[in-house]
Amino acid sequence: MKKLVLVLFLIAISTTSFAQELPFKKEVPSDSVALENQMQQLASICDTQNLSELDLFKFQVIRGDYKDALHTIQKKIKETHQEERIYLDLYRHYVEAKLSNDFKETFKDAYQNYLIESNDVQVINLDKILILRDGTDYFISNFNDTYKNITAKEISNVTAQDLLKKYFLSTVFSSTRDIFFEEIKQDHKRRYAINDSIVIPMKDGAEVSMVVVQRKGNSTAKKSAILVSSIYAGTNEASAILSASKGYIGVIANTRGKRLSKSDIKPLEYEHTDVYEVIDWISKQAWSNQKVAMVGGSYNGFTQWASMKHKVHPALKTIVPMVAIAPGIDYPMENNVLHNYSYSWNYYVTNNKFLDFEASNDFKRWNTLKNSWYKTGVAFNKLDSLDGRTNTLWNTYMQHPSYDDFWKKMIPYKQEFAKIDIPILTITGYYDDSQRGAMYYYNQHHTYAKNPNHYLLVGPYDHWTAQTKPEESLRNYKLDNAALINIEEDLIYQWFDYILKGKSKPSILKDKVNFQVMGTNTWMHKPTLSAMTNDTLTFHLSADKTNDFYALKSKPNNSEIKMAIDFKDRKNMTNTDYYPWPLEKENINLKDGLVFKSEALKEDLIMNGSFLGNLEFSINKKDVDYSVIVYQLTSEGNYFHLSYYIGRASYSKNREHRHLLTPNQKTQISFDNSKLISKKLGKGSRIVVVVNVNKNNNAQINYGTGKDVNKECIKDAEIPLEIIFTGNSSISLPIWN
Known part of the structure; x- marks a missing residue:
């Protein structure tokens, strides 16, 4: 009976500990000894029942339980394929060095021997993963930022676990980076003759x-x-x-x-x-x-x-x-639509003789810039004015919106x-x-x-x-x-x-x-x-609507499907699901664009190649940037992103010369260079097509005035765009039966 009471008492304590807040007294981050002691204490009281084997190892390391940690990581290494052990092997050498009297010398000797015993390709992969894609600075700043942002005197178990994992990465890599960098470079010199000082005229x-x-x-x-x-x-x-x-x-x-x-x-x-x-x-x-x-x-x-x-x-x-x-x-524009990711790339490759990773990874700067541009509605060619510095390459691109002699x-x-x-x-x-x-x-x-x-x-x-x-x-x-x-x-x-x-x-x-x-x-x-295809599955847009979906029909029809875009409205964006990430998801935004759905496929098909588009519409403007996304709606109800296309109507016939549209007059726009794909579409699946106008913070906004789109701004947005697609519009999927 006493044993039962004791067990119940321990379970109650464990449950309470898991649910309750953990005490947290912030130390001065620069005081590494005090910080280490705090993390050690936190790892000792933090619940570890639901941790993975690798995370348990991290906690053992932080607590200073190096013998247990070594046993855990050795077991994990035995269960892991050679190609996936790069970080695990590093952790093993780290723990072994911690068990020694001279951490740096022990780690250096162990890693040197580890490299000698590795073949050429294994060492090259170490270079690519540990040096070329070195994450040490990120690990350090990630921990420091997380630590700095904790203001409470008590934190949850989840918060504590997150903080400790970040502390592990920050500590391990900051204390070993210089050593393994040097040892990998020395191993290259042992194997190869490298002449990196050649300059030719x-x-x-x-x-x-x-x-x-x-x-x-x-x-x-x-x-x-x-x-x-x-x-x-x-x-x-x-x-x-x-x-x-x-x-x-x-x-x-x-x-x-x-x-x-x-x-x-x-x-x-x-x-x-x-x-x-x-x-x-x-x-x-x-x-x-x-x-x-x-x-x-x-x-x-x-x-x-x-x-x-x-x-x-x-x-x-x-x-x-x-x-x-x-x-x-396709760079810096795709089908004449200029994306803004090239703006930061210019600094990345031209700021110095090598690469400016600090500028490239300044995501706060780039996100602030594109959001400011979108909210203020200034012209696209004024991006560097918003940024507060001159972007010479960007300004050069601004002068060449068509595929001209410059390209x-x-x-x-x-x-x-x-x-x-x-x-x-x-x-x-x-x-x-x-x-x-x-x-x-x-x-x-x-x-x-x-x-x-x-x-x-x-x-x-x-x-x-x-x-x-x-x-x-x-x-x-x-x-x-x-x-x-x-x-x-x-x-x-x-x-x-x-x-x-x-x-x-x-x-x-x-x-x-x-x-x-x-x-x-x-x-x-x-x-x-x-030869990839032996059939075509063609769908026509239709105004028939059930709930949020318009219908895709097998034949042309007399439908008119209307859409309006207010470019002055900067609280909302359109075409935000254009980029395929993730590939499969449970839901899409049914309010973003015109969403069309087919009947269920009666048999398995393979979509092979690039889908074709032939859109017939009229607009009250001289131009429009439009997009088409094709999804597979699986029989389980998930949306799989198959392919997508974005383009500027005025360049649809020729990327070298712009041909403006006549407002309120029907026109046909065809394209055949959507993203190529090959995928089996199971019986019972449906095809979902989203037709949209591009208005977001990732690319130019074409206001439709007919002026250079790079020079257009929100002042050109007084009249909303109105577009009417007809039932002659079609999307054709390349099929292999």
């Missing part, structure tokens, strides 16, 4: 800074070079080291003005001449076998195409552009694609922000070149994972196992071995167009983009 007198990496201990035979041409100075060394570890010479060329170059920094403008000259320099080096390949993503994908604008250098044997931006096509000089244009006759592997993703840039190059190459040796690989990846390695989930959607390929470390070098060494072609490239069908755990392989 361009024909016009400018300078380009170079890095060359060779694997030590290999034969002295001449080798092929893998070139990364990048504006992101200081971030591509791991890529060059990876190339060296794979048996090539790794080379980095930074945009003129970056790294050691004394030239002015000019993003985008000179790559079309500079990269060609860099390739020429490589081909003349003693270690070169006169074979050069290029690789890289985003800006580093653009530079590959830029190098071939005037002609293909004889030494350039292949390129692998991943998620490549196309200046004037055309940067990459191949029309017939200039015809001479590109080397093998190419283009890689992009269904949710890659630069997909339309990557596909622009692909489509233009096929339009102007005869039977190009050009392969395409595309899957459920975003801008980052399409150039590295996809994780198990993307924006809350669990990927098929078939999609989990290692692009950066395996596929790319299989391709290089195929082209440069005569080895077998990568097995996944079974045809010219290779794409992963979401929801089927399979890939499909077709000779052309058009």
Whole structure:
């Protein structure tokens, strides 16, 4: 009976402790000893019953229970795959060092041995994760900000747990960063000969800074070079080291003005001449076998195409552009709609010879800027006035709203694609922000070149994972196992071995167009983009309405669907669900735009490719920026974001020349370059289409006056926009039956 009473008493105490507030007396943050004691005490009284094994380890560390912590982390490491143990291994070395009499020396020796025992690729991944994506400063500021914002003398268990987890990260990384940074760099020097002090002249007198990496201990035979041409100075060394570890010479060329170059920094403008000259320099080096390949993503994908604008250098044997931006096509504007994210990027890459992470990560500044712009309604070209500093690149972009000669000089244009006759592997993703840039190059190459040796690989990846390695989930959607390929470390070098060494072609490239069908755990392989589909599912907009949904009909009809947008109203925004994040959700905003829903699908279908739009409407303005989002409404009632399109009506016929609309007169606007996707749509699913006008704080607002949209402001918003879509408007989905 006494034992039962004792058990009940302990349960009551435990329950009370979990529910009650914990005492909290704020210390001076700079007093590390007092802070450590406070966190130790807090970790001792904080409830840990529902913690994960890893979080329990963190609490054991903070409490100073290092032997228990070591046992916990060793068990966790045994259960974790090698590739996912980078942080866990770091934590293990940290705890082992804490158990020693000399923390720094013990950690240094342990980590040094750990690196020696790791293979090339493992160390490269340590570099990319721990150095290139170093989060130490964030961990420190995150803890400090959280601690500073606590004003109460008592805190909840949840608040305490959150604070302690942040303290763990702040403490571990701040005390080890300098050590593992140095040890990883020293390990690179042990394995590789790295020359990072090369500066070569361009024909016009400018300078380009170079890095060359060779694997030590290999034969002295001449080798092929893998070139990364990048504006992101200081971030591509791991890529060059990876190339060296794979048996090539790794080379980095930074945009003129970056790294050691004394030239002015000019993003985008000179790559079309500079990269060609860099390739020429490589081909003349003693270690070169006169074979050069290029690789890289985003800006580093653009530079590959830029190098071939005037002609293909004889030494350039292949390129692998991943998620490549196309200046004037998808950056800084998409279908002539200029987004404001490029505003902060300009400072990131031009503020110094390397990269200004402090400016780039100043999210408060950028959010304040775009919100202020939206609320005040000033012209888009006045953003830097609101920001209080001059943004030279931004002001340059403002002068070129159409695809004019400023943009055309940067990459191949029309017939200039015809001479590109080397093998190419283009890689992009269904949710890659630069997909339309990557596909622009692909489509233009096929339009102007005869039977190009050009392969395409595309899957459920975003801008980052399409150039590295996809994780198990993307924006809350669990990927098929078939999609989990290692692009950066395996596929790319299989391709290089195929082209440069005569080895077998990568097995996944079974045809010219290779794409992963979401929801089927399979890939499909077709000779052309058009071969991806064998049917079309066409829906027409209709005024028939049930609750919040208009109907999608199979045939044209006499409907008129009206929509009004008051650009003066800055309390609300439209088109806020345009960007696909997350991919699948329970609800969408049914009050944002015109929402149309189809009947249930009678059979399983695969949507393959880019959906087409043919909108017929009249407006009381001379122009409009519009968007179309396509969802799958699953039989379970969830909305899956399939694809989307945004464009400016006045450029729908030609991105180079603006053709204003005639107010109150019917017009037809067609588009075919929406985001490409491949996904199985199960029987019982419905198609939901959202047609909208763009009015939010992420991009220009087109007031419809016909003036330069960059110069329009809220004074041009006196008359609300009224738009009437007809039942001849249609959305067509490319289908594989």
